[in-house]
Amino acid sequence: MTELPARRLLLVHAHPDDESINNGATMAKYAAEGALVTLVTCTLGEEGEVIPPELALLASGFEDRLGPHRVKELAAAMRELGVRDHRFLGGEGRWRDSGMRGAEQNRRPGAFWGADLDEAAAPLVEVIREVRPQVLVTYDPDGGYGHPDHIQAHRVAMRAADLAAERAFRRDLGEPHVIGKIYWNRLPRKAAEEAFAPLPAALPGLSFPAAATVEDVPGLSDDDAVTTVIDGRAYAGAKAAAMAAHATQVEVEGAWFALSNKLAQPLFPVEFYELVRGRAEGAPETDLFAGIA
Numbered sequence: 001m002t003e004l005p006a007r008r009l010l011l012v013h014a015h016p017d018d019e020s021i022n023n024g025a026t027m028a029k030y031a032a033e034g035a036l037v038t039l040v041t042c043t044l045g046e047e048g049e050v051i052p053p054e055l056a057l058l059a060s061g062f063e064d065r066l067g068p069h070r071v072k073e074l075a076a077a078m079r080e081l082g083v084r085d086h087r088f089l090g091g092e093g094r095w096r097d098s099g100m101r102g103a104e105q106n107r108r109p110g111a112f113w114g115a116d117l118d119e120a121a122a123p124l125v126e127v128i129r130e131v132r133p134q135v136l137v138t139y140d141p142d143g144g145y146g147h148p149d150h151i152q153a154h155r156v157a158m159r160a161a162d163l164a165a166e167r168a169f170r171r172d173l174g175e176p177h178v179i180g181k182i183y184w185n186r187l188p189r190k191a192a193e194e195a196f197a198p199l200p201a202a203l204p205g206l207s208f209p210a211a212a213t214v215e216d217v218p219g220l221s222d223d224d225a226v227t228t229v230i231d232g233r234a235y236a237g238a239k240a241a242a243m244a245a246h247a248t249q250v251e252v253e254g255a256w257f258a259l260s261n262k263l264a265q266p267l268f269p270v271e272f273y274e275l276v277r278g279r280a281e282g283a284p285e286t287d288l289f290a291g292i293a
Ligand SMILES: [Zn+2]
Pocket: 014, 015, 018, 147, 150
């Protein structure tokens, strides 16, 4: 095996853009500090809505060519974050975006929501045993806000973490590996309220027609759910550039961005986590690798 960097961080996400929106500053920071940052994305995001009118034909309801386009957007985003190790779960296009909860795409053959859990976990076990991360980041059991692919990404990530550690499981996928610390993404209400506070005053200077409010943000968590705070303010520019690289999904203007609903919302250069496996060092903890030998 080639020599691995001392610190290794694995992130598991559902669609291209989720990584930059949720963890862009964290990824840029650890990549800049020399850690191996590995991103596994579970689908190509084929069912996303398309913001730029000139690209509208890519959408699944028209020519259905959004997936390959988003592969390129993701590659561009990774260049902005300095992340070189990026993979799609089971290979590009193995599982497809399931669409929003209740959409008929949920039941389509190949939709990630319908994937067999152990079948989908196996290629992730192989990645875990190869890059041997000390830290895993993924969503909470509700997928942050209930999107079927986010819920499934959570299940697959947690299952793969367990299976990768099992001595008896699929030795053809590599030597067993125990991930020391597992985190779920969090956005605490208080931090969200603070970030939204200056938005009404900033809105007239932006091209977005309206502003979101805190109540528009799905999946806010209680402040005391947060164990770990990563101050990525030095990497805010990289995060913004990575988000902007997902141009079919995100529009960025300075410290603000909008999704396809066009509602301005704040970009978070400080990112929040809940440690669910392993021991936190400090309250709040300020380094995902704290306590790792
Ligand atoms: Zn997503």
